[in-house]
Amino acid sequence: MRLDGVWLRYHRHGPWVLRQVDVAIGPGEAAVVLGRNGAGKSTLLQLAAGVLRPSRGRVADRPPVVGWVPERFPADQPFTVGAYLSAMGRVAGLRGPAADRAVRHWVERLGLTRFHDVRLPRLSKGTAQKVGLAQALLRPPGLLVLDEPWEGLDATARESVPEIIGEVLADGGTVLVSDHRGETVRLPGARHLSVTDGTVTEEASSGGAAVAVVELAVPAAGLAAAVARLRADGHQILRVREHAVPPPATHPVPASAGPSGTGGSGGASAAGSPDQAGAEAGDSARPGPAPEVAR
Numbered sequence: 001m002r003l004d005g006v007w008l009r010y011h012r013h014g015p016w017v018l019r020q021v022d023v024a025i026g027p028g029e030a031a032v033v034l035g036r037n038g039a040g041k042s043t044l045l046q047l048a049a050g051v052l053r054p055s056r057g058r059v060a061d062r063p064p065v066v067g068w069v070p071e072r073f074p075a076d077q078p079f080t081v082g083a084y085l086s087a088m089g090r091v092a093g094l095r096g097p098a099a100d101r102a103v104r105h106w107v108e109r110l111g112l113t114r115f116h117d118v119r120l121p122r123l124s125k126g127t128a129q130k131v132g133l134a135q136a137l138l139r140p141p142g143l144l145v146l147d148e149p150w151e152g153l154d155a156t157a158r159e160s161v162p163e164i165i166g167e168v169l170a171d172g173g174t175v176l177v178s179d180h181r182g183e184t185v186r187l188p189g190a191r192h193l194s195v196t197d198g199t200v201t202e203e204a205s206s207g208g209a210a211v212a213v214v215e216l217a218v219p220a221a222g223l224a225a226a227v228a229r230l231r232a233d234g235h236q237i238l239r240v241r242e243h244a245v246p247p248p249a250t251h252p253v254p255a256s257a258g259p260s261g262t263g264g265s266g267g268a269s270a271a272g273s274p275d276q277a278g279a280e281a282g283d284s285a286r287p288g289p290a291p292e293v294a295r
């Protein structure tokens with residue numbers, strides 16, 4: 001699918017949120033949309049999914065089946081989980097046994113069985129998010145668009161998101177996912193699109209490229225915000241640890257200083273243990289003593 005010269009503003013005389021966006025993502029490709037809060041990530045995703053229409057330009061070659069997972073599942077609806085998913089299956093064009101099978105499959109896979117007869121407004125945020133994920137997958141999507149899919153999910157469900165994305169890609173689907181926390185380190189093959197000042201640029205993939213490890217100290221009270229900001233800027237958080245007193249400052253090591261200075265092993269360890277990332281980010285960022293956390 002392609003966004004050709006797409007511009008978007010929400011009101012006729014309002015500010016442009018996105019300007020001249022030209023992006024093409026092919027079958028079997030995943031792209032992660034990065035950017036600060038309010039940068040325009042959700043807007044870009046909604047344009048791709050067809051929830052919003054461009055003010056200028058066009059979206060072309062959108063696959064016929066689109067799975068759309070909004071950042072916040074609209075749980076204020078008087079249906080049970082089972083009834084809602086069955087209805088969404090019908091909306092997606094599934095009929096009879098095919099709809100029942102799809103609902104059963106995703107309810108079981110996402111651990112929703114015991115919530116089948118529970119009404120949506122009574123669900124916790126995380127469980128409601130899983131229902132939002134399930135409805136997008138009832139028919140195998142040619143395009144899966146996920147807005148911050150990790151938000152509010154429990155650890156098990158978080159693990160299943162990259163798995164599900166991998167399956168959609170393996171079936172030739174296209175995946176677009178926004179991530180202000182940098183959790184998409186779990187999608188190593190994905191392209192990275194950065195939204196800044198209304199424009200979208202593609203970041204060079206760091207796959208295979210040398211990385212450097214920078215140690216920095218931040219005030220404990222501002223840890224969560226600092227971690228979020230660094231991730232939003234596309235940096236990988238390898239580890240967070242607490243110090244009773246600020247550690248002594250060290251000087252930057254020149255890139256030519258050899259393996260211990262270039263951080264080659266740090267990059268490898270980040271790639272080797274990314275699954276710890278984010279699941280505990282909120283925990284490690286809370287005030288109070290925290291164990292050393294690998295990320």
Ligand SMILES: Nc1ncnc2c1ncn2[C@@H]1O[C@H](COP(=O)(O)OP(=O)(O)OP(=O)(O)O)[C@@H](O)[C@H]1O
Pocket residue numbers: 010017035036037038039040041042043044071180
């Ligand atoms: N329905 C709307 N009407 C008017 N302005 C909107 C609307 N939705 C979003 N905006 C504005 O568009 C800009 C981009 O918002 P968007 O939600 O796309 O950002 P985002 O990068 O997804 O942010 P976040 O990470 O906080 O979800 C913001 O300035 C926001 O206030």
